[in-house]
Structure formats: C-alpha cells, structure tokens
Amino acid sequence: MRRSKSWYFRNNSLFSSLTDDEFEWLEARSELISVRRKQTVWGEGDAADRLFFVRSGVVKVTRLTDDGRELTVGFFTKDEMLGEDAVFSADRREVNALAYDDTTLFAVAAADFRTLMLKNPKLGLEISRAVSRRYQRLERRVGDLLFKTAHSRLASLFLDLTENFGVRDSRGVIVNLKLTHREMAGLIGATRETVSFAILDLRKDGLIQTEAKRVIILDEHALENLAHA
Amino acid sequence: MRRSKSWYFRNNSLFSSLTDDEFEWLEARSELISVRRKQTVWGEGDAADRLFFVRSGVVKVTRLTDDGRELTVGFFTKDEMLGEDAVFSADRREVNALAYDDTTLFAVAAADFRTLMLKNPKLGLEISRAVSRRYQRLERRVGDLLFKTAHSRLASLFLDLTENFGVRDSRGVIVNLKLTHREMAGLIGATRETVSFAILDLRKDGLIQTEAKRVIILDEHALENLAHA
DNA sequence: GTGGAGTTGTAAGGCGGATCACATGACAAG
DNA sequence: CTTGTCATGTGATCCGCCTTACAACTCCAC
Numbered sequence A, B: 001m002r003r004s005k006s007w008y009f010r011n012n013s014l015f016s017s018l019t020d021d022e023f024e025w026l027e028a029r030s031e032l033i034s035v036r037r038k039q040t041v042w043g044e045g046d047a048a049d050r051l052f053f054v055r056s057g058v059v060k061v062t063r064l065t066d067d068g069r070e071l072t073v074g075f076f077t078k079d080e081m082l083g084e085d086a087v088f089s090a091d092r093r094e095v096n097a098l099a100y101d102d103t104t105l106f107a108v109a110a111a112d113f114r115t116l117m118l119k120n121p122k123l124g125l126e127i128s129r130a131v132s133r134r135y136q137r138l139e140r141r142v143g144d145l146l147f148k149t150a151h152s153r154l155a156s157l158f159l160d161l162t163e164n165f166g167v168r169d170s171r172g173v174i175v176n177l178k179l180t181h182r183e184m185a186g187l188i189g190a191t192r193e194t195v196s197f198a199i200l201d202l203r204k205d206g207l208i209q210t211e212a213k214r215v216i217i218l219d220e221h222a223l224e225n226l227a228h229a
Numbered sequence C: 001g002t003g004g005a006g007t008t009g010t011a012a013g014g015c016g017g018a019t020c021a022c023a024t025g026a027c028a029a030g
Numbered sequence D: 001c002t003t004g005t006c007a008t009g010t011g012a013t014c015c016g017c018c019t020t021a022c023a024a025c026t027c028c029a030c
Helices: A002-011 A020-029 A110-119 A121-147 A150-165 A181-188 A192-204 A220-227 B002-011 B020-029 B110-119 B121-147 B150-165 B181-188 B192-204 B220-227
Strands: A030-035 A040-042 A050-056 A059-064 A070-076 A096-099 A103-109 A166-168 A173-175 A208-211 A214-217 B030-035 B040-042 B050-056 B059-064 B070-076 B096-099 B103-109 B166-168 B173-175 B208-211 B214-217
Touching: A002 A020, A002 A030, A002 A050, A002 A103, A020 A030, A020 A103, A020 A110, A030 A040, A030 A050, A050 A110, A059 B121, A070 A150, A070 A181, A070 B121, A103 A110, A110 A121, A110 B121, A121 A150, A121 B059, A121 B070, A121 B110, A121 B121, A150 A166, A150 A173, A150 A181, A150 A192, A150 A214, A150 A220, A181 A192, A192 A208, B002 B020, B002 B030, B002 B050, B002 B103, B020 B030, B020 B103, B020 B110, B030 B040, B030 B050, B050 B110, B070 B150, B070 B181, B103 B110, B110 B121, B121 B150, B150 B166, B150 B173, B150 B181, B150 B192, B150 B214, B150 B220, B181 B192, B192 B208
Parallel strands: none
Antiparallel strands: A030 A103, A040 A096, A050 A103, A059 A070, A059 A096, A166 A173, A173 A214, A208 A214, B030 B103, B040 B096, B050 B103, B059 B070, B059 B096, B166 B173, B173 B214, B208 B214
C-alpha cells in the first residue's frame, strides 16, 4: 500500500515539482479512500475541509437545481483533482460527488495542502494551471449550451468525453463510460426524451452506434460538423 | 503616476502577501494601459503573454459562438484580475476583452508574474483562490442558464450584477452599469426581443424600473423568488 | 429465475422563445 | 437642426423541446 501511494503521487503530473521530502510528507498525510459504485464521496452541505485525487475509477459531480433537476458538472477520472475549492475558499460543499464506478481516491486535508503549497511555489503554479484550464473548459461549454440545439449539444458532449474516455477501435472511437439517456440529458441540459430521439437520429444517420450503454463514434468528422452547427 | 501605481498594488487584496521589495519589483514591471470606451484590450487570437489588473473602468469579456452570436462571459471591474490564463497555459486568447467604459489597467508580463509567484508562494495561493472562486461562480451560472426561463435568468442576472455594480438608493438597488437589451441577451443566452418583453413584464409587475439604460431593483425579494423559480 | 425498478422507444399537444418584420424613439455626429 | 445609426416596443409565425403518457425492454437483487 505504501509503495502504491508513493507511486501514485510521483506519477501524477500535478506533483512533478515535489522533492523527495515533500513526496514523503504528502504521502504521510494522505489517506486512501475507497468508495463503492453509487456511494457518495461527499454531499451538498458537507464540510469542505479536504481535497481528493482520483487513483482509480470515476467520480461524477452534480449540482441540484432549484427545481430539483440534476445538472452534471463533469466526470473526474484518474489523476484528476477534486474538491480543491476546500483549499481556497469553500467551507461547505455546494455540489455532490458520487462514485460512478468503484473508485479509490487519496484525500488530503485542505490545511496540509495549503502548507505544501506554501513550501513549494511550483505546486501553486501547477494547481492554478489546473483550475484555470478547468475554467476555460467550462466557459467553452457554456457557449455551447446556450446557443445550440439539443442535437448539437449531444454531439459536443460525445466529442468532449472522448478526451477523457475515448478508446480507439476498428469501428471508430468508443466512449468508454456507461451513460444512461437521463445522465446525458443532465450533461447537456435537456430532457431524457429529447436525448432518446437525438440518439435515434444520430444512429440513423450513421454517426454513432451504441453498445451496452456505451457510445461508439463512427463518423467523427460528421459529428464535429454537427457540434459546430 | 509612480505613487499611484504603488498605491494600487498595495491596496489590491490579491497582493496582500507581497513584501516591500516585491511590490517595487512588480511596480517596476507593470505597465499602465489606458483603453478608451469601446476599444479592445485584446482580441481573439492575440498572443496571450500578459495578464491585467483593472485600475478603473469596466472591461467586458465576450466569446463569439460558431454561429456568430456573442456570449458575454462577464464584466470585470476595479481590482479584478483579467487574462490570467496567459500565466498558466494559453498562448492565444480565446475570448475578446473590450473596454466598456474608459478604462485603465496594469499589464504584467506572464513570465514576470510567474517569477513573482515562484518567489512568493502566498501569491500563488491567492491567485488560485481567485480562479477557483471564478470557477464556482460560473458553475452556478451554468445551472441557472440551462434550466430556467428567460424571465428567471434575467432576474438572476440583475441580482448577480448587484454584487459588483449595486448601489443602494431610496427606491431600491441601482445596478450601476449601462446595458442595452442586446447585451443583456448576450449575458443570459436569449434574443434581444425576448429580453425586451421580459423587462416590460418585470416593470409592469413593479419588480424593477429602468432609467438611462440602468436597472433599478425595486423589489429585491420578489426578484429572488423569480430567479429561483 | 422472477419480480420490480430503472431504461428506452414512441407519440400527441402545448408553450417558450427564436425569427422575421416594422414602427417609433433616443442619441451622436455632422 | 438634421440625418443616420442604434435601441426599444410590439406583433405574427414557426419550431424545438418540454410535458405527459404508455408500452416494451434490461438489468439487478432477492
């Protein structure tokens, strides 16, 4: 276990600037957490006093809207940082984080992480970079969501998921993440029915294919055209 | 001018951790820029090699969508940081920044700012905090935009603008930012016509009042109800 | 394996908001 | 003061998507 923990941090590019001493310090203060599929990592309103790094599995982060609908903010997978707002500002969680597969994470107390950032300024730069990238990505997504049709947004979604979950295959690119129509709807701000119809259309037009709740992108180019329509 | 520059950085809470030496260093490497109303600070595709801090005025940041519509990402005002992605990742701007009033900003080369962050780790923490807050705010906005009606989104917008531009008044809260209907539309992802109708309704119901392109919130409570409807 | 819950397919009806189309008003430049 | 440009008010039409409503299907738990 000790070896595995050490290996993890040393191979996560967020920590590329750490010294051996700092690695040891961090390893000693991190806790390995296992969360079973569909179990919550944290819930809205929980104390936000630590941040997480995904070791394996997938975490889904969602936000409940006033009218009870669920907006999925995103999926976090291996090596991604999660709940880092605990380090900077938040004292309560405003979103829900839920294990989407059986997941293991390393948890680090916010205060400890702050200490480490103060000790190693390069880490601060790396974290800022990560947060900034996340921000840019979301900003792009907002543009998508606001002005495009459901078909377009769905195409965007599949292409976007490709980045983290895409696996190339003889037929095209498999999005290696099981998603129900309802969940896709939560990602693109649409209803389940609309997604069902849109998927039917995309299949009919030969752009995608579905298999065991996974999407296979057959015609990446056409999908891109649709996404930017 | 020199005195004013010094005053600025020393009174911007982002820099509360700097030493006297560091202040001098930063002052020496920052450039005061004046941009007239409606002039651009930077455009999409420009080199992203420095970041800005608003000294006075207002900067509007927009993103052009594929179909040519304009989404306003936000307004940046005194003491806010702008274009900081230059420090972390971006090499080209993906958004447009445009002076909304006559504006003055301090520009700092991305490389210099990185140097300063490495010298002073508390600064890194402060910057991370700022970016993280920005991210959370946008995340909240996405939830709003996706699931609410145009009326609701407009109400949310006015309340949101209150935070940076609100001025209390005998009648209520004045949103001290001149906005055309078209611009409001760009902020909430709607068309100009829809905004016109919505404003008419809000006025009719006595929730707001308009005066010289400025909105005055008469019934904050009712507006909040509408925003969360 | 069976039951029950959750997922998917499909359809009718309605509404919010986009689009198109002007008229009027406000304002800035000449 | 005049002219042109941009903002605003208002209406008609149209379409995408939500809503509601089922039926069939899948999958997991017991």
